[in-house]
Amino acid sequence: MLELRAITAGYAQHAPVVRDFSLTVEPGEAVGLLGPSGCGKSTLARVAALLHRPDSGTLLLDGEPVRRWRHRAPREQRTAFGVVLQQPRLAADPRLRLAHLIAEPLHATGRRSEVPDRVAELATSVGLTPDLLTRRPHEVSDGQLQRACLARALVLRPRWLICDEMTAMLDASTGAALVAVVEAYRSTTGAGLLAVGHDRTLLNRWCRRTVHWETPQPPRAPEDSQGPSVR
Numbered sequence: 585m586l587e588l589r590a591i592t593a594g595y596a597q598h599a600p601v602v603r604d605f606s607l608t609v610e611p612g613e614a615v616g617l618l619g620p621s622g623c624g625k626s627t628l629a630r631v632a633a634l635l636h637r638p639d640s641g642t643l644l645l646d647g648e649p650v651r652r653w654r655h656r657a658p659r660e661q662r663t664a665f666g667v668v669l670q671q672p673r674l675a676a677d678p679r680l681r682l683a684h685l686i687a688e689p690l691h692a693t694g695r696r697s698e699v700p701d702r703v704a705e706l707a708t709s710v711g712l713t714p715d716l717l718t719r720r721p722h723e724v725s726d727g728q729l730q731r732a733c734l735a736r737a738l739v740l741r742p743r744w745l746i747c748d749e750m751t752a753m754l755d756a757s758t759g760a761a762l763v764a765v766v767e768a769y770r771s772t773t774g775a776g777l778l779a780v781g782h783d784r785t786l787l788n789r790w791c792r793r794t795v796h797w798e799t800p801q802p803p804r805a806p807e808d809s810q811g812p813s814v815r
């Protein structure tokens with residue numbers, strides 16, 4: 585289970601953007617996090633993915649409290665997460681051809697032997713042709729680049745997926761295709777998903793439960809303290 589307990593986080597001392605926020609995601613569960621722009625959803629998603637150290641609160645991963653964040657986190661914890669962000673151009677090294685971009689986590693974790701099979705398999709599932717795999721980010725569309733970023737997020741077979749506005753910059757059919765890839769992965773592996781967004785219809789359709797985060801944040805409830813309504 586991925587459990588955020590009373591997380592307070594931000595970027596400046598004494599000015600948190602997330603206050604006392606609690607949320608759980610069970611293995612195999614898809615949880616949506618919906619809220620207005622600037623309320624702190626991405627910050628919370630970054631805490632959940634071990635990319636941003638909270639000021640206070642506890643993140644439990646399968647019952648184990650996380651003590652280190654970012655590159656200091658143990659590899660088995662870091663690699664348990666696949667993260668897809670809203671803007672693929674900010675998330676992709678512009679020098680890498682898409683095949684290398686997808687394989688990057690395998691190279692970084694010393695699993696080079698898996699690269700050919702895994703890249704071919706994932707390229708097929710996200711809908712990237714061999715020609716596109718040879719191109720660099722500036723030679724493909726945003727949607728094609730986001731497909732590669734999703735493949736990269738899945739390449740280490742993460743147990744948790746954090747999708748932060750993954751489809752916000754995409755046309756409806758590309759967005760639907762990427763959601764279908766995530767759902768196929770989730771249903772075959774039992775991975776848990778936290779999908780962050782502001783599209784209520786999409787999140788309610790995609791996720792079994794959607795946390796509605798209103799601002800200002802309400803007081804904590806005994807279970808998730810995220811907002812007035814959870815569907």
Ligand SMILES: Nc1ncnc2c1ncn2[C@@H]1O[C@H](COP(=O)(O)OP(=O)(O)OP(=O)(O)O)[C@@H](O)[C@H]1O
Pocket residue numbers: 595601619620621622623624625626627628782
């Ligand atoms: N790196 C940063 N340094 C300082 N402030 C930041 C940083 N990133 C975000 N913020 C601020 O933190 C607050 C929450 O931002 P965050 O990106 O978490 O919100 P969000 O709900 O995901 O917004 P959006 O839906 O627009 O992406 C905002 O006021 C934002 O300006």
